Every structure is written in structure tokens, then in C-alpha cells.
Amino acid sequence: MENGEWFNMDSMDGMRRQQSNYEVVNESRNSSGYSLQSEFHRESDHSEYQVQFAGIIEDIQVHVDITNRTEVLRMIDRGKMEQMIPLKVSGERNTILSLSRYNIKLMYRDHSAETLIIRVPIHEIAAVCYVNDDGVHILAVKYGNPERCSLLVLYCDTPGRAERICSDVAQCFQLVYTDAVVQLLEDTIGRVENSSTGSPTINNENGRKYSLEGQDNPGFSASQLSLTDPRNASKTRSRSVANSDSGQSAQSYQAELLRSYLEQLRNKFSVDELAKFSTLLKQINEFSPKNPMDLQAVFKEVFQLYGNERKHLLAGLCPFIYEKHYDKFLEFLKKQGISLDNGTLSSRHSFPRMYTRSVSDMTTDQSDIDSVLEGISTQLAQIDSNIGDVPAYLNYAS
Amino acid sequence: MTMGDSNKNLYAKMIVDVVLGPVLEKLEKKDVSAAQTLRAAFTKVDNTLPGFAYDYVKGILKKAEIHDKFDLCETLLQLGGSQDCEELRISRQEPTFQELNKCATALKKILSRIPEQIYDRKQFLETIKEIASAIKRLLDAVNRVIAEVPAADNGSKQILEDRKKEFVRYSKKFSNMLKEFFRDTNQNQSVFISANYLIYQTNLILRTVKQECC
Numbered sequence: 048m049e050n051g052e053w054f055n056m057d058s059m060d061g062m063r064r065q066q067s068n069y070e071v072v073n074e075s076r077n078s079s080g081y082s083l084q085s086e087f088h089r090e091s092d093h094s095e096y097q098v099q100f101a102g103i104i105e106d107i108q109v110h111v112d113i114t115n116r117t118e119v120l121r122m123i124d125r126g127k128m129e130q131m132i133p134l135k136v137s138g139e140r141n142t143i144l145s146l147s148r149y150n151i152k153l154m155y156r157d158h159s160a161e162t163l164i165i166r167v168p169i170h171e172i173a174a175v176c177y178v179n180d181d182g183v184h185i186l187a188v189k190y191g192n193p194e195r196c197s198l199l200v201l202y203c204d205t206p207g208r209a210e211r212i213c214s215d216v217a218q219c220f221q222l223v224y225t226d227a228v229v230q231l232l233e234d235t236i237g238r239v240e241n242s243s244t245g246s247p248t249i250n251n252e253n254g255r256k257y258s259l260e261g262q263d264n265p266g267f268s269a270s271q272l273s274l275t276d277p278r279n280a281s282k283t284r285s286r287s288v289a290n291s292d293s294g295q296s297a298q299s300y301q302a303e304l305l306r307s308y309l310e311q312l313r314n315k316f317s318v319d320e321l322a323k324f325s326t327l328l329k330q331i332n333e334f335s336p337k338n339p340m341d342l343q344a345v346f347k348e349v350f351q352l353y354g355n356e357r358k359h360l361l362a363g364l365c366p367f368i369y370e371k372h373y374d375k376f377l378e379f380l381k382k383q384g385i386s387l388d389n390g391t392l393s394s395r396h397s398f399p400r401m402y403t404r405s406v407s408d409m410t411t412d413q414s415d416i417d418s419v420l421e422g423i424s425t426q427l428a429q430i431d432s433n434i435g436d437v438p439a440y441l442n443y444a445s
Numbered sequence: 446m447t448m449g450d451s452n453k454n455l456y457a458k459m460i461v462d463v464v465l466g467p468v469l470e471k472l473e474k475k476d477v478s479a480a481q482t483l484r485a486a487f488t489k490v491d492n493t494l495p496g497f498a499y500d501y502v503k504g505i506l507k508k509a510e511i512h513d514k515f516d517l518c519e520t521l522l523q524l525g526g527s528q529d530c531e532e533l534r535i536s537r538q539e540p541t542f543q544e545l546n547k548c549a550t551a552l553k554k555i556l557s558r559i560p561e562q563i564y565d566r567k568q569f570l571e572t573i574k575e576i577a578s579a580i581k582r583l584l585d586a587v588n589r590v591i592a593e594v595p596a597a598d599n600g601s602k603q604i605l606e607d608r609k610k611e612f613v614r615y616s617k618k619f620s621n622m623l624k625e626f627f628r629d630t631n632q633n634q635s636v637f638i639s640a641n642y643l644i645y646q647t648n649l650i651l652r653t654v655k656q657e658c659c
Contacts, residue, residue: 088627088628221566224570225566225570225627228570228573228574229573229620229623229624229627231573231574231577232573232574232576232577232580232620232623233617233620235577235578235580235581236577236580236613236616236617236620238581239580239581239584239585239613240610240613242584242585242588
């Protein structure tokens with residue numbers, strides 16, 4: 048592995064792959080060690096590997112670095128003590144790990160029957176790690192979401208197989224990341240195209256136009272992929288990209304949703320009200336109340352701002368509320384007798400809630416949505432100050 | 446590979462912008478009259494016989510026996526970001542127009558790096574992210590210029606809007622070529638061609654703004 052060469056096919060026990068495809072990949076490998084033509088680039092491509100399933104260790108902390116050997120072994124030891132994984136794996140059942148660009152799938156295969164153990168989408172995988180513990184070849188897969196991570200523990204018969212799995216997972220990470228980057232470019236072009244036909248603007252009383260579009264932000268914030276050289280393929284760390292199977296990034300959907308909602312408000316709110324709205328929304332989402340009642344006070348202010356005639360629009364705010372305040376907001380809406388779309392407590396247009404960050408979103412960089420809100424807040428504040436003290440102006444004018 | 450007519454015309458126009466233009470600018474310092482006459486002549490001939498500039502330069506390269514030593518498409522792309530001539534610079538000093546100059550130069554520079562980075566996946570993906578950002582900044586700058594055009598001058602506004610739409614069209618083509626490339630890495634030439642088109646479209650925006658606003 049150290050010299051970056053591919054593994055010898057003969058060592059790939061239990062691997063099923065077409066010989067010709069493997070050789071094509073081998074020849075096209077570039078100097079940085081990455082295959083230019085991935086084995087997984089077609090939707091139907093997948094590889095299978097024989098492994099032993101040890102178990103799943105729950106409640107792994109998000110910040111735990113599983114590329115650290117000591118950490119991994121510590122977690123596995125805890126798993127054994129808490130009986131989440133057995134002390135020894137019998138290996139009686141034929142366990143297959145199936146890898147494609149979309150997910151890893153673990154299943155028992157007995158004769159012609161397959162039993163699914165677990166399926167983990169690629170974008171939910173935080174890292175994959177291989178540890179050789181006194182001749183036991185452990186493959187650990189950390190996956191999950193911001194609140195909770197789990198560790199899938201597998202054993203491999205040979206180090207070659209474990210390293211090959213790591214390397215192939217890295218390829219899949221690369222594909223997901225590539226798709227997301229191209230999607231980012233498409234989304235950016237789509238946004239600027241729409242801006243030419245008129246972005247949401249508001250007119251202040253001086254007749255100047257201000258755009259509600261956010262500040263310059265490429266919209267690809269926290270999710271970064273660290274692609275390791277296959278020469279170190281025993282440690283593959285990834286941060287997933289929020290990329291649904293429909294192919295459009297979650298962040299761009301969210302930004303579009305916010306703009307669409309703001310367009311609604313623009314038609315119904317005055318400039319002052321929009322400025323207040325922006326401030327209150329930021330307060331809700333930055334809130335770290337010492338007293339939970341303070342959050343309720345902000346909700347009340349929002350409700351008063353919307354008033355009886357516009358309170359039906361409050362339901363549309365749901366997608367833009369931070370996860371930790373979401374339940375409280377819903378409770379508040381219920382108390383005010385505000386019904387939600389489709390009678391469910393879900394987001395508009397069946398879109399997942401905003402700010403449900405994946406385990407990969409672990410930096411403090413602003414998301415595209417945060418920057419849109421920040422931009423709105425700033426621009427509305429500017430309008431506010433430009434309008435100035437209207438009564439004073441009226442007095443002066445008269 | 447036989448070059449399509451549209452690609453040949455593109456190369457001819459790029460050659461005028463990034464090869465002949467800078468050379469004639471240097472000549473202007475020695476003999477203004479000769480440089481201006483040559484410039485006018487090339488423009489006139491290329492308008493009458495599209496692709497002439499390409500045939501002309503190809504002829505010179507053949508004479509120098511270096512025509513097969515490099516890929517013209519790649520080279521024009523690399524030159525597209527490094528060569529800038531007065532003809533493509535907006536002279537108005539207001540921040541809006543200077544910002545447009547800056548954004549156009551920045552986008553062309555990033556596009557011109559594609560040939561050296563396309564084979565390094567990680568670096569290339571970072572470049573694509575930069576391209577996305579640069580395209581947005583350029584079109585935001587164009588929007589600001591359009592906003593500065595007097596309300597009475599609807600004709601100029603419309604011309605600039607049309608130019609912008611054309612640019613967006615070629616941006617989409619570029620993005621599609623990237624998708625094709627990531628499915629089949631032999632499609633690198635298509636990426637170079639579409640990037641060249643994008644540089645050319647950027648130059649067209651600059652020319653149009655000069656024509657309508659300066």
C-alpha cells in the first residue's frame with residue numbers, strides 16, 4: 048500500500064468484480080493516486096466484500112476522531128463491555144458488504160436468501176477506519192447526524208481486503224463530492240439566471256430598490272471532503288455533503304425556499320415590518336435563553352407582528368427555525384390555533400427542516416441560509432436608516 | 446479530429462482577442478498608424494471571412510514548424526486568462542464599471558487554469574467552486590452596470606440583458622460539459638472548448654458595455 052499500487056487481484060477473496068473493469072481503473076490511475084475513471088461512476092456499479100459483522104455501537108460523540116486508533120479501540124472495548132458487540136464473532140453466517148456510490152449495505156446471505164442488516168447512505172458516513180489490533184483486522188464506519196452518531200464494526204479476514212474497502216469508500220466519497228460541486232455550479236448559474244428576470248426587491252419610500260438576495264456566498268459552506276491518498280487508505284475520513292438522491296443540494300433547496308417565502312412577505316408586509324421580521328427571526332435562531340420563557344416572548348412578538356390577518360403565513364416559517372427551537376415553535380403555533388400544511392408538523396413542500404445539519408457539517412462556517420438572513424437583516428437595517436425618522440421629515444416638509 | 450466550423454470561428458475570435466490584440470498593442474507603442482491599420486484590416490477580413498484569423502495564425506505556426514507541437518484549444522484557454530488588452534478594458538472609472546473589469550479578469554484567470562488542473566480531481570473540484578463564485582460575481586457586476594444605465598435608454602439595457610442571457614446559456618453548456626467529463630475523462634477537449642466559449646462571452650460582455658455605456 049505504501050507505494051500506492053493497487054492490490055493484487057488474487058488477494059481479493061470474496062470480491063466479485065469484472066476483470067476488465069478493474070484493469071481499466073488500474074491503468075487510468077493518475078499521479079495523485081486517484082482513479083480518473085471511478086469504478087462506481089455508473090448508477091448500477093457496486094462491489095461486494097466478504098466481512099464479519101461485529102455490531103453497532105450507539106451514542107458515539109460527534110467530535111470523536113475515529114482515525115485515531117486508540118479512540119476506535121476504546122469505543123470497541125466499551126461496546127464489548129456494554130454487550131453491543133460480542134467478545135468474539137463466530138463468522139458462521141455469510142456476511143456481505145455491498146458498496147455503491149449511494150450507500151453501503153450490510154447483509155447476511157444464506158444460499159439464495161439475503162437479510163438486510165443495515166443500509167447507510169454515503170452522505171451520512173463521517174469516516175471509515177481500518178485498525179489492525181494484534182492480527183484482528185477491524186473496519187470501523189462512523190455514521191449518523193449532528194445529534195447522534197453510531198459506529199458500525201466489521202472484521203475482515205485480511206488487511207488487503209480492509210484497505211481495499213477503505214479505498215473504494217474513498218472513491219464513492221469522491222463521486223458524491225464531485226456531484227455536489229457540479230450541482231453547486233448549476234445552482235449558482237440557475238440563481239443568477241433568475242436574478243436577471245427580477246430578484247425579490249423592495250422599494251423604500253425614497254424609491255430606491257434593495258435586493259433581498261443574500262450576500263455573496265457560493266453556497267457550499269461547511270461540507271468538505273478530505274480525500275486521502277490510497278497509500279494511506281487505512282484511514283479514510285470524509286465529511287458528507289448534503290446531497291439528496293434527487294441530485295439537488297439541500298442548501299440550495301433551502302435558499303430557494305427562503306427566497307420564495309420572502310417573496311410572499313414582501314407582498315404583505317411594509318418595509319418596517321420586514322426589518323422587524325428579519326431581526327426577530329435572527330433572535331429566534333441565535334437564541335440561547337437562560338429562561339425558556341424568553342424564547343416564548345420572542346415567539347409572541349413574531350405573532351403580534353404577523354397579526355390576525357397574516358397569521359396563516361406563520362406556518363411557512365417552520366423550515367427556517369433551528370432544530371433546537373423547532374418543537375417549541377410548533378407548540379406555540381398549535382396554541383395559537385394555526386394549522387400547518389397537509390395537517391402535519393413538517394416543512395413546506397415536504398422539504399426537510401432547515402438547519403438539520405448532517406454529521407459532516409461540523410465547522411462554524413456560515414451556511415448559505417445564514418448568510419441570506421444576514422444579508423436581509425443588513426439590507427433592511429440600511430433601508431430603515433435611510434428612511435430615517437419619517438415623522439420628523441414630515442414635520443420638516445410641512 | 447476535424448474541427449467544426451463553430452469551433453474554428455471561436456478560435457479565430459479568441460486569436461484576435463488574446464494573440465493578435467496584445468501583439469498589436471505592443472506595435473502601437475512603436476507605430477500607432479501601422480498597428481491601427483492592421484487591427485482594422487484583421488477585423489474587416491475576419492468579419493467577411495469568419496475563421497480567417499485562425500487560418501492566418503495556423504499558417505504562421507506551420508511555417509515555424511511548431512503547429513503540431515501543442516494543442517491550440519488548450520493554449521488559447523491558457524492565454525485567455527493571462528492576456529488582456531486595452532480593447533477589452535472598460536475605461537469608465539466609476540466603481541461599478543471597474544468592478545466589472547475586475548470580475549471579468551478574475552473569471553478569465555480561473556478558467557485559464559483548467560488545462561493544468563483538470564487531471565487533478567481534488568484541485569479541479571476546488572477550481573469549479575471558484576468558477577461558480579466568479580460567474581456569480583461577474584453577473585452581479587453586470588446587473589449593477591445595467592442598473593446604472595439611464596431609464597430612458599431601454600435599447601442599451603435590452604442589449605446588455607441579451608448579452609447576459611447569452612453568457613448564462615454558455616455557462617450552462619460549460620456545466621454540462623463538466624458532467625460529461627466526470628462520466629468520461631476523455632471529454633477534456635469539450636471542457637476546454639466550452640471554457641473558451643465562456644472566456645469569449647466574457648469578452649463580449651466587456652465589448653458590449655464599452656459600446657453601450659462608454
